[in-house]
Amino acid sequence: MIVRKASVEDAVALQGRLRQQDYNEVWAAHGLDPDEVLVACAQYSTMLWCAEIDEVVAAVFGVAPSMENEGEGQPWMLGADEICSDPRVFFRWPLEILPLMHNLFPVLRNKVDARNKKSIQWLCRMGFSMAQNTVPYGPFSMPFYEFYKEELVCAH
Structure with a gap:
């Protein structure tokens, strides 16, 4: 698996291949065609990457400015089933990307579908804090959980 900077064309290449749990989550969150939401997220993102397996886009992810909380970033990721093919790699590359997101946004915050157990476990493993209770x-x-991660800033 390689991770590289992405473009909207990479999101288009992923259309029609989203994991079922990602498809369900996007539908529940927006009530819109998840393939269209995928492209809109890519267009709105300040930073955008993709993960490729054998030169095929397996996931697109990025961070966009929050529409709810000024100055915060909304991290997101949508992927195909193949993204989980090598768990060791799947847990390694985000640790390089998250500091880049924090360079732009000290606070990263978004919501995850409470049914999306694999994503919730992955977010916790990546150092995100998860709200104790769901919100409609x-x-x-x-029901969705809010998750967030704050960059530690030391006062001088």
């Missing part, structure tokens, strides 16, 4: 979110008021 999206057009169907489905």
Whole structure:
């Protein structure tokens, strides 16, 4: 697996191949075609990357300015089933990307579908804090957890 800077074309290449849990989460959050939301997220992101396996886009991820909290970033990732093919790699590359996101946004915050257990476990393993309780979110008021990560800033 290689991770590289991405473009909207990489999001287009991933359309129609989202993991079922990602598809369900995007639908629950927005009530819109998840393939269209994937491209919109890529277009709106300040920083954008993709993970490729055998030269095929397996995931697209990035960070966008928060529409809810000024100065915060909304990290996101959507992927195909192949993204979980090598768990060791899947846990290694985000640790290089998260500091880059924090360079732009000291606080990273978003929501994850409470049904998306694999993503919740992965977010916790990547150092994100998870809210204790769910909140109703999206057009169907489905239960979502808020997750966040703050960059530690030392006062001088």
